[in-house]
Amino acid sequence: MLTVNHIDVFYRKSQALWDVSFKIDEREIVVMLGANGAGKSTTLNTLAGLKHPSSGTIEFLGQRIEKMDPHRIVLLSLSLVPEGGAFFPKMTIAENLELGAYGRKNRAEEQESLEAVYQIFPILKQRSRKLAFTLSGGERQMLAIARGLMTRPKAFMLDEPSYGLAPLMVAEIFKVIKTLRERGTTILLVEQNVKHTLRIADRAYLLENGRIVLEGTSKRFLEDPYVRQAYLGL
Numbered sequence: 001m002l003t004v005n006h007i008d009v010f011y012r013k014s015q016a017l018w019d020v021s022f023k024i025d026e027r028e029i030v031v032m033l034g035a036n037g038a039g040k041s042t043t044l045n046t047l048a049g050l051k052h053p054s055s056g057t058i059e060f061l062g063q064r065i066e067k068m069d070p071h072r073i074v075l076l077s078l079s080l081v082p083e084g085g086a087f088f089p090k091m092t093i094a095e096n097l098e099l100g101a102y103g104r105k106n107r108a109e110e111q112e113s114l115e116a117v118y119q120i121f122p123i124l125k126q127r128s129r130k131l132a133f134t135l136s137g138g139e140r141q142m143l144a145i146a147r148g149l150m151t152r153p154k155a156f157m158l159d160e161p162s163y164g165l166a167p168l169m170v171a172e173i174f175k176v177i178k179t180l181r182e183r184g185t186t187i188l189l190v191e192q193n194v195k196h197t198l199r200i201a202d203r204a205y206l207l208e209n210g211r212i213v214l215e216g217t218s219k220r221f222l223e224d225p226y227v228r229q230a231y232l233g234l
Contacts, residue, residue, distance in 0.1 A: 001060070001061060001186050002047070002060050002078070002186070002188070003023045003059045004020060004021055004022050004047070004057075005056050005058070005059075006021050006055065006057075007019075007020050007046065007058065008053055008054050009039075009051055009053050009054065010054055015210065016210050017042055017043060017046070017210045017211075018211045019056075020039070020210070020212055022212060024188055026186055027184060027186055028181075028186055028202045029177065029181050029186075029187040029200055029201045030187070030188050030189070030201060030204065031188075031189045031190070031198065031201040031203075031204045031205075032188065032190050032204070032205050032207060033191075033194055033197075033204055033205070033206050033207070034206060034207035034208055038208055039210040039211075040207055041082075041083060041159055044080055044082075044157045044188070044190060046066075047065075047157060048070055048073060048079075049065070049068050049072070049073045050070055060073070060078050061154070063076065074153075077151070078154070079148045079149075079153035079157065080148070080157040080158075081144050081145055081156070081157065081158050081159065082159050083160040083163060083190075084144075084160075084163075085140055085141055087132050087140060087144055087147065089131070089132050090131060090132070090133065091131070091132060092129050092131055093128045094128040094129060096132055096143055096147050097117060097124070097146060097147055098150075100113075100146070100148065101113060101150040101151065109152065110150070113149065113152055117146045117149050117150060120149070120176060121146050123139060124139075124142060124146055127139075137169070138169030138173075141165060141169075141173060142176075145158070145161065145173075145176065153185060154185065155185070155188065156185050156188070157187075158177070158189050158190065159190045160191060160192060161189075162174070162193050163192065174197075174200055177189065177200060178200055189201065194227075194231045194232055198218040198221050198222050199218070201218045202218065203216065203217055203218065204217075204218055204220075206227065
């Protein structure tokens with residue numbers, strides 16, 4: 001579904017990603033691990049078209065996207081929920097969700113997407129006319145994910161969806177991610193909650209200093225001595 005081949009990414013003269021290659025198959029949950037500053041968010045932003053690689057290629061569903069603008073990538077059904085969610089606080093929940101479908105002209109599809117989102121997040125339906133800033137931290141993250149789902153993504157990228165949330169809400173967010181995969185959505189996940197993430201992921205990549213240094217199944221990562229010591233504290 002998604003293939004990244006030997007991309008280099010710069011911020012002005014500073015290189016952030018070095019010869020990064022990886023792939024994601026349909027209906028997989030793939031997690032990208034690494035310390036802060038390793039290049040995880042840069043990778044997602046590059047896939048979303050917010051950054052363009054200086055070299056290398058990115059293919060999504062057989063189409064080259066490395067030089068595409070973000071709105072065109074979204075219309076191809078590849079969507080990103082950035083770290084922190086980035087919602088519109090003085091708009092209602094319903095208005096935030098409607099903006100998620102902006103650019104899609106089929107009103108029937110928009111209504112279908114809305115009903116599907118409300119099935120996954122019933123609390124958002126109950127509070128659809130409330131202003132977004134009135135939501136709790138966990139509910140705001142739900143809104144950010146729900147708005148991303150309004151684009152009807154075939155592949156969905158999530159950047160630190162559990163950051164700053166209470167343990168019960170973290171469990172709820174991971175439950176939602178599993179539900180999305182069960183419904184056919186492919187997931188690329190960046191997450192600091194390594195143990196919880198590896199339990200639901202199919203495969204993983206480890207980024208360090210802008211380079212992929214380890215890849216394999218979640219089982220391999222859970223058993224790897226370096227990962228256990230550096231990222232699981234075992």
